[in-house]
Amino acid sequence: MLILNPLEASERSVLVGYAVAVLTVAAAFAALLLMQTRWQASAPVSLLLAAVIVTTWLAGTKPGALATALAILAFTYYYVGLTGLSGNAPIQAIRLLSFTTLACYVVWITATERGAAESLRRAHDGLQRTNEALRLENMERRRTEEQLRLSEAKFRALTESASAAIFIRHGDRISYANPAASAITGYSFEELRAMSFSDTGHPDFQNLLRARALARQKGELVPVRYELKIVTKAGEERWLGFTEGVFEFQGTPAVVSIAFDITERQRAEEALRKSERLLREAEELGHTGSWEHDLVSGRIVNTPENHRLFFGDDDSKGARLEDYVDAVHPDDRAYLTARREKLLAEGGPRDIEFRVIWPDGSVHVLFGLATIVRDRSGQPVRAYGTNIDITERKRAEEAVRDSRQLLDLVLATLPVGVAVTDRAGDIVLANEASKRPRYGRCPADRRA
Template sequence: MTRHLQQDSLYNYQIIEFSIAKEALNWCLEKTPEIILLDFASVNENASIFLEKLRSRLSNSQFTVILLIKPGDEDLAVRAMKSGAQDYLIKNQITPEILQRVIRHGMEKMYLMQQLAQTKAALQQSEHRYATLAEVVPVAIFRLDADGNCIYVNDRWSQITGEPIQAALGRGCLDTIHPEDSDRLFHQWTEVLTQEKMYCYEGKFLRKDGTTIWFYMQILPETDQNVTTIGYVGTLTDISEQQAALDDGLRPTIGDLIEAEAKLRKISERLTLAISSGRFGIWEFDCVQEKVIWDERMYELYGVHPEDFPGNFDAWLSFVHPDDQDYLLVTIQQVLHQNQEYDAEFQIIQPSGEIRVIKAYGVLNCDEQGKPILMVGINIDITERKQAEQELIHNRDLREVIFNESADALFLVDPVTLLTLDCNRRTVELFEATNKGELLGIEGRTLQRRPFTSNEIDTIVTQMQTKGFWSQEIEYVTLKGKLFWGNIAAKPITIAGRTLNLVRVTDINERKQAEEKLLRTNEQLAKANAELARATRLKDEFLANMSHELRTPLNAILGMSEGFIEGVFGAINQKQAKAIATIKRSGKHLLELINDILDLSKIESGKLELQISDVSVRSICDGSLTFIQQMALKKNICLSTHIGSNLDTIQVDDRRLRQVLINLLSNAVKFTPEGGNVKLTVWLEEVGTNETLGAEKLISQSSIPSPHICFRVTDTGIGIASEDISKLFQPFTQLDSSLNRNYTGTGLGLALVKRITTLHGGTILVNSEVGQGSCFTVRIPYLSGDNSLKKLQDPERVDLPATLIPKTLTIPVILLAEDNQANIDTISSYLESRGYEMVLAENGQQALDFAREKCPDLIIMDIQMPGMNGLEAIRQIRNEQKFIDIPIIALTALAMPSDRTTCLAAGANEYLTKPIKLKQLVLTIQQLLKNHQELHTSKYRKSD
């Protein structure tokens, strides 16, 4: 799974793995993860209990838990999800696509939870702000419950009445009412309880010091969603000075006080709205699996228990009223196919039979190909609001209630002149007018940043006549020059027998700003992805170019060395042979470094795929030991091996596992002094055993339990300090400068070991002490071969001798197309010494011309040449009928994964990378010529 996640193109993950659940739990106390992949098998206790521990210890953090279960444990997973897990994966069904999608979904849900937490925090801050305001306003504020008991007063109450706050709670707030006013106040309070409207009262307080205070009081009922009175909020203003002025014949009006009270009431209403607006449910719809996920509030809205809701699309649709199902299906299809925002209003039928009205909003997320993958949104129960609207429409004056009290800006417009005849209070606020008169008698389009043209108005009128309404999002300018976005909707209505246009403008500025921010974020993400793709492409181009530039001269170096050793250029003495062997050995070392760099790049970019096959354990071990045997003999190091008797064949990538063992064995010999010991031990680790752990350092691991085959390399070398073990597997890294001077190498070997082991789903363990030697253990999931190998191949293939062409046979003509003179000399000299006739071309065009002129038996084509390159030359040669089956060998210094496919697709029969082994080249030539001869013989017999 680690490999699957590392291939994710959207996220870069930092993956921390634990095999023991308790260790993971302790780690979470120090660092909070964003995603937790929890294997059921790693939890010794009940998974639900473990999740409760996890939630309690990380109660202040947001994270997502995804369960890993084996087939048949789905019921356990569902119960665990009720304890806090978000999703589960079945182990034998995990693919890179499924794993990446579930992880991304978990990340998105976690981010949504974080945003909700931030919203709640902002709401708490707002509530605190309004509470602070209540303490600093110059009037007394009080709240009563539904029975008239005082539950809150601010400090100003104590200042006015001279009583402490605690004395006012309960019924104590009435104790200071002057005896002359008490009967009248109680009588009027009874009317307040029955009429449920604002109550205003002017009276006197009798303070304990005997002084009288005149006050002006206003009380407003507070209601819940069901329009049921839940309490009262009121203000009390000291008007003693005004009363004294009245006594002197100078009493002013109390309009200013009323206006102040109106402002305070408005603040209270906003606070109530902010609190009540949080009553919504959050849902998610997985468009791929058609899974529906609800939060707790959603279950409350639909009147259903979590265990009674299957969590799929059809189950949700069954709640929708039959009258609204078709409309909703059409709406959702439009959202999925046109990537629109989801905005719907519909009825549901709860299990109890009660019908509720739901307002739904949602947004759609798509993958890189535009395919819908996830919808996220909210449901709001607007039943009471809809009922109230219907009641108001039928029982109250439309203009006074719907028009004037609307939360949106409303205009009444003459459909002929387009002049504004009336507007509500929200219009005055939204467009920053001093009063309503500034907006009357004007055309509404003058408030638009780009006013509608006459043609556009004609289109709007036509749509209103045909559809009954019209709506659009446009940008407005207030009377003070402020820009904001509004959603405008218009429809014709009839008032007192006269047809007018009712125009609604909703402030959507915050939503538009959020959309613009999201758009900028997406643009930045796209730019970052493009830069990443560009960097990856440049890296690949650099590696391809580096490979070509280094392999081209190496081809001549190794080829000439091989030719000298085989006596192609004449006899050489022992001293010369030793020098030539040194050149060849150094060249091969440089080639190995190039191959290591390319292998590491392929693994890190996810382009290296394992070639899994049945491999003999004994063969792969013996072959690896043979490779380093000569190096060990030079240092008088004793090599030994022990392979478990129960091991025969395993399923691995033969070449890559050899690469791992050879690297580990080579390092063991390199860092072991003369006369030391190096041992290779192989055994099978069954499930439940823990042989390999001990005090060793775990470098990487898989959390899924399974049998493992273990390869352990131990030595009596210089050892490694414990603090340096973590540095071992970093590319191009050696432990200190002294090692760089005393031991050769680039630091790539162990990096490749770790990555190849990880690709196999395995782990690497290290145990070492300075001066006591080192122990490296590779653990790979054990997959026994289906069939024992009938014949074990030797680890080092012994090439058959490249034979000479008998003089009695026709000498084959080979066309060599190559632009590097050193390579021309090397290859042509060697092939001529083997009896072939050579035709030489320096570019693709010459190769094409010489092929037509000489009709060679075989063509060796270099790919990168000036002018016409080798690929184009191969294509043109294949286009001619007489060359349709001529053998062609593509010869190139390019060694990237796709180069072989490209060459073969162009028409080449074989593909060899520089530097080539000349023996291998001759064997390839012989095989191709043999196949070509057999093909023509077969055609000849058929024609007879």
């Protein structure tokens, strides 16, 4: 399929118009010759003017002018060249002038009528297009109004049934609040509309809310998610988690804020923080640490005190299981590894005592208790437990043993008898010298 651009189409239309001018005048002249030859009729004016009129009406003014020029030539040729009437020059000149004037007048009249008809057609087409555009615009407006009505209905159905508080505000003024917002704050919609958004916040947060509203009006970026504390109409303090966005409401930019009551979560988090703080303090006082090891991912979670039990103040270690194995005393490492593998494979004693060496070279004795969690197939997936530093207890026990050995040695070397009795008078400790007969009954006899 041949597709022409507008310029090529215009050039082709002009050429067609000129071709029409040539063909119509040629046809008129041929008809004139035929009539003059067969019927001896003479109607050059009518035929040639008809050719000019047809050309002008069909092709326009320029082809009509060409047809006029060709008709004048044909008229002159007919009267001068064919009829042999060239002897009466004034009459021929008058005829030619009259024909030329009449032809030009016909072209002007025809072109004017054609232009008027074309203008009327264009005006009619333009009016039809305008009417169609108005009809489509009216349909689009009605469709837009219907969509707006449905959108507003859906918006109200959504917001009024939502459990989250929804505020729409212009600047710091509240333009809309759903029933959940009234339920959370304790204020009615009318009361909220009379308030600024910052007035709903706790005094500690009001300046922050005003500053953010001012920054948003200046076009600055502000956080879209945040948490703040409010004071309800009854004076109760509650925490809300906000998510905000900017959109067009009632023809002007507005901010929509969706808030969830997170008071219970805040209280739970505060209780958790307090519990963790107490646990941390208790672990520090008791030199006890807790740990958890995900056997699938390899992730290890430590309390700060458990990390300190293995590595002291070195924070660069503790992310890998190998760090803990390397911290164990070389003499206890194989024993600890074997106990761990046995516990993972088939169970067994959960408690173990071992030594660790801190980065500063000091040796510490730990007592650990581990628990293995298995999946339904019996495969171990998680381990957790506690460790306690018993270094001081071990040192105290060692000191007691040393003291007892020293006491036994002293008592054994004394030449005199020494006996220790309890409140009931029973001898609980005596050396060999005290068992000789001259000192009376021996401790065994007294106990008997």
